[in-house]
Amino acid sequence: MAEAVLEVSGLKAGYGPAEVLFGVDLTLMRGEVAALMGRNGAGKSTTMKAIMGLLPARAGRLRFAGQDITGWAPYQVARLGLGYVPEDRRIFTDLTVAENLEVGRRPARGGRAPWTPERLWSFFPNLAEMRGRRASAMSGGEQQMLTIARTLMGNPDAVLLDEPSEGLAPVIVEQMAEAVLRMKDEGIAVLLSEQSLDFAAAVADRALVIERGEIRWTGTMDALENDEQVRATWLTV
Amino acid sequence: MDVGFIVVQSLSGLASASALFIIASGLTLVFGVTRIVNFAHGSFYMLGAYIAVTVVPWLLEIDRSPTLFFTGVLISAIAVGVLGVLMELLLLRRLYKVPELFQLLATFGVVLMVQDAVLKIWGPVDIPGPRAPGLRHGVEILGQRFPAYELFLIVIGPAVLGLLWLLMHRTRFGILIRAATRDREMVGALGVNQAMLFTGTLFLGAALAGLGGALQIPRVSASSQMDLSIITEAFVVTVIGGMGSVPGAFLAAVLIGQLQAFGVLVFPKITLVLVFLLMAAVLVVKPWGLLGRPEAAAGRAALPEGILAVRGFGRVEKLIAGLAIAAMLAVPVFGDAYTVKVATEVLIFALAAFSLNFLVGNGGIVSFGHAAYFGLGAYAAGLLVTKGGLPMEPALLAAPIAGGLFAALFGFFVVRLSGIYLAMLTLAFAQIAYAVCFQWVEVTGGDNGVVGVWPSAWAASRQVYHYVVAACAILAIIALRRVVYAPFGATLRAARDSEQRADAIGIDVRTHRWLAFTLAGGAAGLAGGLYAFSKGSIDPTLLAIPLSVDFLAMILLGGIQTVMGAVAGAAAFHTIKDIFMPLTDFWRFLLGASIIALVLVFPRGLAGAFAGWRA
Amino acid sequence: MTLLAVEGLNKAFGGVVAARDVTFALSAGEMLAIIGPNGAGKSTTFNMVGGQLRPDTGRVVLAGQDITGQPPRQVCRMGVGRTFQVAQTFLSMSVVGNVQMALIAHHGRTRDMVADAARLYRDDALALLARVGMEGEADRPIGELAYGDVKRVELAIALAAAPRLLLMDEPTAGMAPRERAALMQLTADIARGGGIGVLFTEHDMDAVFAHADRILVLVRGEVIAEGTPEEVRANPEVQRVYLGTSGHKAALRARRAAHG
Incomplete structure (x- = not known):
């Protein structure tokens, strides 16, 4: 059994008076790709923000890479090796592609070969051609690739990937799936939130189904695909 | 050329x-x-x-x-x-x-x-x-x-x-x-x-x-x-x-x-x-400037920074208010000339500060140039008496009108903005008014201002003029306090708490803020007019940034979260200033340090401390 | 009879189409839910009805009157009450004060500088609070209430304008699961009892299927299905978009195989 890289237990969070998470428990294993599946409003993005420390956890514990990161500032969590790709991308639009990568640069841990812009150009050939271009002049799909590349520059051990296929054209979705699978090949654990069963099935080993701020079902991706009952209850109308 | x-x-x-x-x-x-x-x-x-x-x-x-x-x-x-x-x-x-x-x-x-x-x-x-x-x-x-x-x-x-x-x-x-x-x-x-x-x-x-x-x-x-x-x-x-x-x-x-x-x-x-x-x-x-970008929506604070519950006076508050008014009326009888002067000024600044907190505390409209309306009221009254040859009574009537008219004019632009941009624009308008008074030497006397702004003969003594000020300031404060408790005041608080909700229940937020700005400008103008006659002169410091900041310091000291805090703050601030300023060469240093201390340690002011003591 | 008629609404932001030819109608006393995945155009459609957004083309007609492009305060005066995804209330006021404020606005007395606002329409406000079961909390500061109760008060605020139509943007969002059903039941009772039409968006499918008379499914700004809950549930197109099954499954599978 592989060891857990990220452990979340009893996580509660919300915005102002509104409560969104009612006690989320989940585990991400080292090197695996897990899909956090759920309808919109179920609490996927909130879970990721709370893990990163972008939203205060009102209750619960967060452990990452063997340390208790509950209450840490986002920059501390990031420095420990947890990358975050937000749903709305949050590219620095005034900056060029290369500059966006520079913002994300952190030294590699544990003697691994660090990510460099050159390595990322071969990973995302499209970006190489537009390295000097302002990010505001990129298409949505290109921006999505850039956010992933930017996060990789931090040499993370695990990445939270919020809705990576959202709003992208089919051909870009395929490239995105390719990128996730290559991250896995590099030994990076990925927790991605998804609404698309096809995309999740293509990249994830395991599925975690969230609804109304709690994890309702956990199993292999194959099991979810074959269990119409679970899908009907938690994912479709 | x-x-x-x-x-x-x-x-x-x-x-x-x-x-x-x-x-x-x-x-x-x-x-x-x-x-x-x-x-x-x-x-x-x-x-x-x-x-x-x-x-x-x-x-x-x-x-x-x-x-x-x-x-x-x-x-x-x-x-x-x-x-x-x-x-x-x-x-x-x-x-x-x-x-x-x-x-x-x-x-x-x-x-x-x-x-x-x-x-x-x-x-x-x-x-x-x-x-x-x-x-x-x-x-x-x-x-x-x-x-x-x-x-x-x-x-x-x-x-x-x-x-x-x-x-x-x-x-x-x-x-x-x-x-x-x-x-x-x-x-x-x-x-x-x-x-x-x-x-x-x-x-x-x-x-x-x-x-x-x-x-x-x-x-x-x-x-x-x-x-x-x-x-x-x-x-x-x-x-x-x-x-x-x-x-x-x-x-x-x-x-x-x-x-x-x-x-x-x-x-x-x-x-x-x-x-x-x-x-x-x-x-x-272009509300965000030539090359600026709209501010990303900032997270809303859990509670608005301003007046929370408006409660009526309880027994203790009524007693304090009664004593304060009685003391103000008794000053000319028992106090010496210096005490009367300070008391007169306290009343004037209380009105000015109260009108500012009507905007800031009640309406969430952070004006950084409230002295402009105070000063314009003073100039209107002062110039009408010295250059226009009018007696004090009509000149005092003109002061709130001038303050209100200019507030209406500037406010028309101000209420289109919010947050830091609004504060900057109020500051800019105040500086326009200051610049005009400073540069238009023929009319305003420039840097030196105008002297000879004296009350009518019947009110010429310090004691009698004190009663004139007391009548005007106390009545104006009572009237403005009434507005705070009236539907109009509640509407301003509503728009401050949630502009979106106010809009959705049918409130024209901008127009109400504009009216509030005008009303507060009028009250500040009255205070300025009263001040001109108490000093006997007008000069550009009456519209300058330091006075605007004094007003803000008063409401901060009093506590912007309560209705009457501004009055207590003005009294405390002006008395302290008057007592300590002659004693030290470092008055501004002390004032600056006190403002910082207030912001960092004591952000709810005197009224906050009073509420804590009552609870 | 038709209370709200939405005809051919279009809206684009930059080059992105957020609503394309959205058309639907709503009768008095009817509850119509708009559902759809993220970015489907639910909020855009909603805000065009509520006046927060002006449509590029198309019309919004309320009880025979064209309200297209009117600002929210005007839309409110035409008889539309609204609740927000994150409840919007007046945090400095008491529970009853919030409802009184809405009544003061409804009666056009916001510029009154003399009356005592705390006494105006208090009884009417208490009656509205009673309708949502919150009269017992009338004098508490609204900031102290549990979020579910805040949402009930927000409903009372919306009802203060005696609306013919209620717009509710994700009424159960942010509420604890057990409070959700009760709020939806309350809304349904008030709507049907008072002949008020309700247009709502919602993520919680239990809430939608338990209470909506009809459901409108939006995807990428277009209405792809409309009908009773049973019809929508049986619609294969709806199932497909909700699971993001978009025809390139094979290609995605091939990628996975390539990575072993």
Whole structure:
């Protein structure tokens, strides 16, 4: 059994008076790709923000890479090796592609070969051609690739990937799936939130189904695909 | 007009623009990253000049070379940069999460402290700086002589812009600053420690202000008034250019430099007004400035910073209010002339502060130029008596009308904005009013103002005039307090709490805010009129920034979260000021430190302490 | 009879189409839910009806009157009450004060500078609070209430304008699961009892299928299905978009195989 890289237990969070998470428990294993599946409003993005420390956890514990990161500032969590790709991308639009990568640069841990812009150009050939271009002049799909590349520059051990296929054209979705699978090949654990069963099935080993701020079902991706009952209850109308 | 003259005029505009840009670029960088509008930026500029007039002559003793001159300038800039770092570590770090009003006030507290520190260290006399070796001559341009140092300044502005560009685009620090200006939180989520970034930015911003000040020494003497005059100009430049945008600041500085250079030919009296009119026009058409971007929606505080529950007076409060009124009425009977004077002024400032908290505490409209309406009321009354030959009674009636009319005019623009931009615009309008009173010497007497503003014969004694003031101020406060409890006051609080909800239940938020601004301006105008007759004179300090800040300090001291706090705050503030100011040479230092202490430790003021004691 | 008619609404932001030819109608006393995945155009459609957004083309007609492009305060005066995804209330006021404020606005007395606001329409406000079961909390500061109760008060605020139509943007968002059903039941009772039409968006499918009379499914700004809950549930197109099954399954599978 592989060891857990990220452990979340009893996580509660919300915005102002509104409560969104009612006690989320989940585990991400080292090197695996897990899909956090759920309808919109179920609490996927909130879970990721709370893990990163972008939203205060009102209750619960967060452990990452063997340390208790509950209450840490986002920059501390990031420095420990947890990358975050937000749903709305949050590219620095005034900056060029290369500059966006520079913002994300952190030294590699544990003697691994660090990510460099050159390595990322071969990973995302499209970006190489537009390295000097302002990010505001990129298409949505290109921006999505850039956010992933930017996060990789931090040499993370695990990445939270919020809705990576959202709003992208089919051909870009395929490239995105390719990128996730290559991250896995590099030994990076990925927790991605998804609404698309096809995309999740293509990249994830395991599925975690969230609804109304709690994890309702956990199993292999194959099991979810074959269990119409679970899908009907938690994912479709 | 010949071509040579126009060219030279334009060149001198460019020289001023260069100097202004260097200062404003620092202000805009600091705002972009920290989201704090730093009043103390003007103090950094002044400190740059003072340090330079100290260091540069000392260096020139060794050798009168241009190299040593500019070494001295750079040393001054770096020294000021270090002071900026100190300010970030000691103060700003505690301010990032407090409301904008408190941020502005706290940095203004630094302004006051630096003013007294400068007087203590360098004395009250202006200190002229040395001319720059190698740049002391004039240059012939199309038949006109033009100072070589001005030409040098014209070059240095774009040079600084270029260096800043390199810093911003070729270094990691600069790239992080640009990224943080767009999205601070995401920069943090990528592993960047924001605290270090903020400290570095403050060094850069303060050093630019210091550089601007140090470069001025061959042109102007170092004086203890240079902080506030430059800060308003720098505010205007950053607001017109778009807060956070360095190229915007450059563009705006050039625009303003040319406007001033040629405006002085057409309207010699009102160049300042032209600048502020440009700002008002830009803000109405492009609320975020020429090259600025809309603010990302900031997270809403859980509770509004202002009046919470409006409760009626309980037994204790009624007793206190009754005693206060009785004491005010008894002062002429038992007190000496000095006590009567202080009591009269307390009543006047209580009304002014109450009208300000009607806007700030009740309406969430943070006005940084409330003294304008106070001063305009004073000028209306004073000029009608001295130049118009009217008696006191109609002049006192004209004071609130003047305050209200100008508030209606300025408020029309003000209520279109919100947050920091609104505060900046109120400040700008106050500076327009100040500039007109200052520059229109024939009518207003300029800097000296007008004397001979005396009450009618029946009210000429201090005692009787005290009762006139008491009647007007107490009735006005009671009336305005009534409005707070009336549907109109509740509507303002509703719009402050949630503009979206107010809109959805059918409230025209803008119109109500405009009415409130007008009403508060009228009340402040009445207070100003009363003040003019109590002093017997009017002068431009009645509309100046320091008085606006006094009013804000009063409501902060009293507690902006309660209805009557402003009155208590005005009484306490004015009494303390009157007692302690003659005793110390460091009144402003103490005031500045107290404002900072209030913001950091005691943000709910006297009324908050009272409520805590009652509970 | 038709209370709200939405005809051919279009809205684009930059080059992105957020609503394309959205058309639907709503009768008095009817509850119509708009559902759809993220970015489907639900909020855009909603805000065009509520006046927060002006449509590029198309019309919004309320009880025979064209309200297209009117600002929210005007839409409110035409008889539309609204609740927000994150409840919007007046935090400095008491529970009853919030409802009184809405009544003061409804009666056009916001510029009254003399009357005592705390006494105006208090009884009417208490009656409205009673309708949502919150009269017992009338004098508490609204900031102290549990979020579910805040949402009930927000409903009372919306009802203060005696609306013919209620717009509810994700009424159950942010509420604890057990509070959700009760709020939806309350809304349904008030709507049917008072002949008020309700247009709502919602993520919680239990809430939608238990209470909506009809459901409108939006995807990428277009209405792809409309009908009773049973019809929508049986619609294969709806199932497909909700699971993001978009025809390139094979290609995605091939990628996975390539990575072993």
